Amino acid sequence: MKILISAYSCETGRGGEGEIGWRMVNALAEQHEVRVITRANLRPVHEAIFSEAQKPGGLTFEYFDLPWIFRFYKKGNRFFLIYYYLWQIGVAFLARRMLRDDPADVLHHLIGGMDWMPSGLAFCRGPFVWGPVGSENTHPLMRRYQPLKTRMKDRIRVCMRGILRTYEPFTRYTGARADIVLSHTPDTMPRRYADKLRPFNQTGIADLPSLTRVKINIGRGERLRLVYAGDLKDWKGARMALEAALAFFETGADADLVVVGDGPLRADMEAATQAHPNGGQVRFLGKVSMERLIDELYEGDVFLYPTFHHGLATIVLQAMLTGLPIICVEGDATGRAVGQEVGITVLLSEDEAPSTGIVRAITELAEDESRRQILSHNARQIALERYSYMRLSRQIEAVYLVCIESKS
8 A cells, every 4th residue: 555644743762642653654664655744853863763773665754844933933832733733734735746746545644633633634635544633521520629720721722622623624624524533532522523433542552672671570679669750730640640649658658759751840749749748758850761761660660640631641551561550540541541450540539539549549559469460460461462553553554445445
């Protein structure tokens, strides 16, 4: 097959959507001719990678960015959504030129998983797969226990998503144009996509030394080591993980928490830690290299990730592949992936705060080493069986064939 893929982010070594895009296009290119439109600032990254590793024969990249004035104002995450929207419009013109010279069998918007933003490939002729795209809703019981600022931001997010899904013409056209819509949140997708919607895992993992070190001995040490890794933001569960860990430490537990990552909550979290009598049991590492992250996961015993309205993060699968049981809360992709098979998904209740349930889950794993080790073993096995990129790429190939046959 000749496949044209749009992947706004596509690089290895940094996790997130970039890692997903990178692994997926490389897996597909082992069997097919794959052209990938991605950001121009990734060209030197790819050149460095392929100077040391062989590039699949079927893989080529087309690099595209907006003029420098747009990149200047974007800087980091500032105006990211505006830049991303305009980038997709630019991709439409680029892809149409590319396809005039060399048609593709199927078009695939792979990376850029927002179902409320358009895809440039939708404006090109040919079988078109959109996704995986989607967006999570916040569990009402989770919202109740968040600070006012967080609740307001969530309301604004939901409102903006609804407006763009419903009234933004290019986004509506993208959904209407798609032959198949892959979604990691099929329950939250607009009903108008029902006949073309296919549930699909958003995230995969590769069992490589560059992403994980497998715990040979899954037994814990004298002190239970809790790990949180991710952006220090409310919706990623950073504050809740810290609150639960400190409450657990108040019981006199021989345990520590390592916080990996940075973000807008760091100053407040560090201040709360310093003011707490058990604050000495918490260490903030800030942003670290992938090598250091792998080491911290390897040294851990339990991974805390109580996110809400969040897709399944690569870091969760890295922790699972390492052999760490996960503690999370119900209501988003992390909870659906973990269930009670590879950790403890805390069920939300009218009668208690989510952090109380997290403390109880930590206590259960601290007191039942046999159960913790069973979950540790399950975590690695399920990561390998359900989320390998080879498995996901084969599933996508099957989707391509269905898409092509429906147009023939």
